[in-house]
Amino acid sequence: MVNKCFFLVLCVSSMLAVSWGAKVRHYEWEVGYLFWKPDCIEKVMIGINGQFPGPTIRAKAGDTIVVEVKNSLHTEGVVIHWHGIQQRGTPWADGTAAISQCAINPEESFVYRFKVDKAGTFFYHGHFGMQRAAGLYGALIVDVADGEKEPFSYDGEFNLLLSDWYHQDISTQSVGLSSKPFRWIGEPQTLLINGRGHYGCSLAAHALDGVSECNITSDQCAPLTLLVLPNKTYRLRIASTTSLASLNLAISNHKMVVVEADGNYVEPFEVDNMYIYSGDSYSVLLTTNRNRSSNYWISTSVIGRLPKTAPALAVLNYRINPPTRYPNSKPPVSPAWNDFARSQAFTSKILARRGTATPPPTAGRRIKLLNTQNMLNGYIKWSINNVSLTLPSTPYLASIKHRLSGAFDAAAPPETFPESYNVMIPPQNPNTTRSSGVYALQFNVTVDVILQNANALAVNVSEVHPWHLHGHDFWVLGYGEGKFSEKDVARFNLRNPPLRNTAVIFPYGWTALRFVTDNPGVWAFHCHIEPHLHMGMGVIFAEAVHLVPRIPTEAIACGLMGKRLVNHKP
């Protein structure tokens, strides 16, 4: 009852606050477990309003989104993060448990209210424990505001939300990752497109040797078909919320023109296939100018790790063909999983579209973050500058804003790593530390972050990690091989670096990012691979928190902040 009242009050005030033409869009969501067959195998998943993936949010730039989330999980808390939305002025709506808010308790509700500033392809997902990997995600698409135009044209569009799927429940996964001896989750059983995939079989079995035909037993795993007309241009919005997998996507016989990355326009470039890491989103333009009597495979495959998961397939169906006809051909063959030169070449083509804001020419602060795999009392962890992230029970946003002492580790994590560290070999002293400490960022400073990759615990192993920043887009100034050095600064691209919210570090390489601290809040910056974050691969940026306006108490009434509020010291 009280939640409803609060909800209504917000609606009224929001109608006053939004600008002319913009809308307040309301959603009522119930998050709960459900039986579902994403790959024709039934499992328990987390869904929203009884469906998986969750409902698509569609809005226009400048709109205000209001989502009342009711938690109907039996015993678990929940939050929802709006991936790519910067939450300017509403950092408590970022949906990160223990960082921006308290988890919503079972049977309780929380109202997310935030503005979608700019057009683009985004998504949302759980950000508590490994709930994203249980299926808690969906698409969030923002069109240009009324009267505005995209800098490219198209006749229709489709949305492709890519993910991977494990048959093992997330409880078992997360306990295994936190166990001694360590239990790795392995490769996903199935890749999904819009929540649909096929386990142990292929839609293209008729064209392949030694592969079983699929027996589609449920609408929930019915193949996705994109019905298109010949000689039209379609916009495909493609985003990846995979738990582990890096992906390559191709459409047989068709080229794609990349026009958007993470909600930012890029200088258009044509590709035969594209690389998509967890946390990435893109728009590509597809022109249906091929033989109209054929249908074509859309295929997405694992790259970056030795693939043990079959590609996911969907059908590009020219409408003159019966909609259920599978292409006769073999699906497109993915590039070699370990052809990093090729994946780097794709990444290097992503440049800001002319007219995009350029970065400040110099940075006021540089933070170098060394990514290492380590041991902590026999447990395997990922560490940044030898600190493995552990989250406190009181959300940082509350404890920093209200200066609560003892809520997290007071010592700041290191700003860099030893010059002598050899990134090409396993850590010589694999022992690491745990901390909930934060990087405090002053307001209006240009910050450079150098993400430095290294060899993992095993020799000759260095993995791709897609790092995602909350609260900001950053400019990607450059990539390099080996250890970053001062002379690399001269190679930074300051002319047309792309704006992104997610950027990879390649094996044994570095990636340089720049952003301006103009958005007060507490922002997670982390590897978007779910098990890696669970194992500590992230840092926290506390950005000018004193400038955050009054935080709604319902977001932060837990942990020490809950005790303080209850003890009447607001």
Place this chain on the structure above:
Amino acid sequence: MVNKCFFLVLCVSSMLAVSWGAKVRHYEWEVGYLFWKPDCIEKVMIGINGQFPGPTIRAKAGDTIVVEVKNSLHTEGVVIHWHGIQQRGTPWADGTAAISQCAINPEESFVYRFKVDKAGTFFYHGHFGMQRAAGLYGALIVDVADGEKEPFSYDGEFNLLLSDWYHQDISTQSVGLSSKPFRWIGEPQTLLINGRGHYGCSLAAHALDGVSECNITSDQCAPLTLLVLPNKTYRLRIASTTSLASLNLAISNHKMVVVEADGNYVEPFEVDNMYIYSGDSYSVLLTTNRNRSSNYWISTSVIGRLPKTAPALAVLNYRINPPTRYPNSKPPVSPAWNDFARSQAFTSKILARRGTATPPPTAGRRIKLLNTQNMLNGYIKWSINNVSLTLPSTPYLASIKHRLSGAFDAAAPPETFPESYNVMIPPQNPNTTRSSGVYALQFNVTVDVILQNANALAVNVSEVHPWHLHGHDFWVLGYGEGKFSEKDVARFNLRNPPLRNTAVIFPYGWTALRFVTDNPGVWAFHCHIEPHLHMGMGVIFAEAVHLVPRIPTEAIACGLMGKRLVNHKP
């Protein structure tokens, strides 16, 4: 940090509060998931301090127990209920989520502090969702106070905590029970004694046909052996925390003398085997007066439902024999699962030991509770007087004490059911209702509760239900077949009815209970079968809540009470 301080303050005050000779016993528990092999098959379970079952609490009557519970489940809340402990003066420590307290959030701690008033065999378990069925339980044993004596003597004692175990995780179980179509959890895979059992094999395979020998692959499923000396008397403390199963326990060639039930002395009686329902606890005396060159099976079997689960076996090992030698004989054969006459005969032997307080001769209020299985919008539910229990997000103890409106259904559930209801056939109108309403009980009233069983949804089906009352022992005044009628009152046993906290209703029968409302608090009264409670089979007694002393805010700062506290209206 704050929790630690609070903990220390409590210690100091408790030292002052407890009477001479009594102790304050401190425990620090961390509740978390762990891999475990209770039946030699590895699964993820909930354990305490890295072990399953949880640590045994051992105290003396009059002691104060202080348990600091740290919740290390990744995303789930947790509470712990102290089954059989009456929590006089501390109803907020009863450990029932949404009833007596808020669930403890992940990474947070809560301190349970309560007095154990009287000696007896008790246990503790999770009381949120179906967490008990995930393994969250352990033993709680209270010895007589220093200088006091038990009314029987023995040379040694053993503790047998009986349970059942499902290989399916509780998330899947609870989602299935809440699904349309309904998915029944089926029979347990394994019975456990002190957390150990054997799946798909028998320790007695050498004496049985067509049964596999067990390959014991882990200490976690090592057979339990009771090492005894000949011609001694041992006290066996036996309790059942099963999720579903009703049990029969027997020891080959030995008789048992029942002396305690649910922490109350009973008039001793000898049996060949005993019936134990979920929520029951007993002490029996066992005299080792048989052939000392043999060992003997301790066997527990499913009764009350068609058994599909193998008996659990342990070894009574006379110490002159090598400790690993299994008995050569077959295990004792359990009575027929549906021999309710025999199980009723056992129950009827349980009578209060001479000297036990007798009940008031008449009751001031009678509540008749009809147990029915029903449908609610296509979902299968259990209902009491056509109301299926649903729990609110604000603990009743808080909302009633602080008169919060809108926290639960204001309408009280019905005090009885229609006279015309035919308990021998399925419900003629199976549609039921849901409510979070409560039975409000005035202080110092003698209340009779008549539990009335009935036919379930299918014809010729009526099940055993063990009902457990929190906050009280009750006198069991009698059992009867068919529908309770006014003339049955004359048959009530007012001379030596046993005091219990759990009592069964037999198929198509009724059970009459009496208690005095001398313990202010909010108390659950429910079927102790975990899936039945999940499906609504319980009621709430709100007993003289205005007399409850000040409730610690840390127990109730959630839901509407959390909002009220945060808004500074204590």
